[in-house]
Amino acid sequence: MTIQEIKEKLEIGDYILASKMLKITPENVRTRFIRNKEDVKEILILIVNNRGKLIRKFHESKDL
Numbered sequence: 001m002t003i004q005e006i007k008e009k010l011e012i013g014d015y016i017l018a019s020k021m022l023k024i025t026p027e028n029v030r031t032r033f034i035r036n037k038e039d040v041k042e043i044l045i046l047i048v049n050n051r052g053k054l055i056r057k058f059h060e061s062k063d064l
Helices: 003-009 014-022 026-034 038-062
Strands: none
């Protein structure tokens, strides 16, 4: 996933969750993402992908 694709899929709270996972501040996550650091990109991709899976699984279980 490219930087632009990640940016398009980011939602409120993603930097906060990533900061908790990496044990750094949300501002540092944002800065490292802008600087194209691999560790932050990997975490944000993980967050985006898992959010989608979680939402789909919930909708399937509730027949929405």
